[in-house]
Amino acid sequence: MTLSEGWQLYVADKTIEGLSPNTLGDYKTQMNMLIRYFGDKDINGITVFDLKRYLAEKGSHLMLSSLGQRIRVMRTLFRYFSDEGFCEKNPAARLKEPKLPDQIPKAFSEEETVMLEEACKNPKEHALTEFFFSTGCRISEVQALNKSDINWENRSCVVMGKGSKQREVYFSIKAKIWLKWYIDSRKDADLALFVTDRAPHRMSKDTMRRNIKIVGKQSNLGRNMYPHMWRHTFATHMLNAGAPIEGVQEQLGHTSIKVTRRYCRLSGVRRKQIHDTYF
Numbered sequence: 001m002t003l004s005e006g007w008q009l010y011v012a013d014k015t016i017e018g019l020s021p022n023t024l025g026d027y028k029t030q031m032n033m034l035i036r037y038f039g040d041k042d043i044n045g046i047t048v049f050d051l052k053r054y055l056a057e058k059g060s061h062l063m064l065s066s067l068g069q070r071i072r073v074m075r076t077l078f079r080y081f082s083d084e085g086f087c088e089k090n091p092a093a094r095l096k097e098p099k100l101p102d103q104i105p106k107a108f109s110e111e112e113t114v115m116l117e118e119a120c121k122n123p124k125e126h127a128l129t130e131f132f133f134s135t136g137c138r139i140s141e142v143q144a145l146n147k148s149d150i151n152w153e154n155r156s157c158v159v160m161g162k163g164s165k166q167r168e169v170y171f172s173i174k175a176k177i178w179l180k181w182y183i184d185s186r187k188d189a190d191l192a193l194f195v196t197d198r199a200p201h202r203m204s205k206d207t208m209r210r211n212i213k214i215v216g217k218q219s220n221l222g223r224n225m226y227p228h229m230w231r232h233t234f235a236t237h238m239l240n241a242g243a244p245i246e247g248v249q250e251q252l253g254h255t256s257i258k259v260t261r262r263y264c265r266l267s268g269v270r271r272k273q274i275h276d277t278y279f
Contacts, residue, residue, distance in 0.1 A: 001042065001081075002041065002043065003038065003041060003043060006043050006077075006080075006084075006086050007031045009084070010027075010077065010081075018163075018164045020160070020164050023162070026073070030073040030074065043078075043081050044087045044088060048094050055067070055070070064099075071092075071095050071096075074095060075092045077092070078091055078093070079092070079093070106229055107229065107232040107233040107236040108230075113133065113233065116221070116225075117130070117174075119215050119218040119219035120218075123182035124197075124211070125214070126178040126181070126182070127178040127194070128212065128215075129215055130171070130172060130178050131179065132230035132231070133234060134171045134172035134234070135169045135170070135171050135234070136234030136235060136238075136251055137159055138228075139208055141159035141161060142159075142193070142194070142208070142227075143194070143203065145157060146191045146193055147183060147191060148191065150179070152180075155173070155176050156170045157169060162253065163255075165253065167250070170251075187200075190202065194208065212225055212226060212230075235248050235260065238251070245257060248260055
């Protein structure tokens with residue numbers, strides 16, 4: 001069985017199991033790169049040495065985190081191929097992810113957060129910024145939202161997270177005000193919560209990233225800005241305000257609290273408050 005044939009069966013099986021379209025899209029990108037490198041080769045003819053050569057030639061320029069993600073996808077795909085009997089041995093089973101340094105995730109300080117809010121120049125920029133900051137949502141979760149998903153009275157909405165798991169998230173009063181102002185300023189009838197300026201239609205993730213970068217440049221902070229930084233900022237600010245980490249975990253939609261701990265770091269002031277309280 002060829003790589004493309006195996007991929008089609010994988011898509012069929014995982015779609016039935018409820019794997020999210022976003023995850024399948026990411027896996028498809030990785031599979032297409034494999035097919036470009038190897039050709040539409042018989043799966044049984046690919047060895048661990050072939051995969052290591054591929055990673056060495058096509059992954060040497062990647063950040064360690066991106067290289068690790070590529071390896072995880074390959075292990076997932078070839079484990080499926082092996083379990084289904086498409087190959088005698090799983091060639092990816094012995095691939096090891098690079099060890100990542102224990103870096104503290106980047107988050108905006110309270111001062112930087114205010115500067116970014118002040119840098120917004122129109123209702124759309126304000127609405128995007130406040131919504132990302134006050135919900136801690138992933139970009140894919142925000143991009144998929146419709147106007148009808150918003151519960152204005154409760155200041156909440158239900159998002160579809162990883163693994164097609166739904167959760168309710170909440171947003172601030174400022175986010176509510178700017179969302180209403182943004183929606184009221186629109187002349188289109190599109191169902192999406194956020195739309196493009198020209199020929200309005202659902203805003204893509206890339207367009208969202210560009211809009212967030214524009215706000216970052218307008219703030220003159222001199223930092224590269226992307227939506228996921230708001231997720232880290234949300235988690236860190238919640239924890240520093242005294243929220244229990246289990247509550248932050250629920251808000252972020254993490255299945256493991258270990259992941260949540262990587263998302264948020266207590267400030268020095270908050271660590272001292274805890275020390276003074278309990279020691």
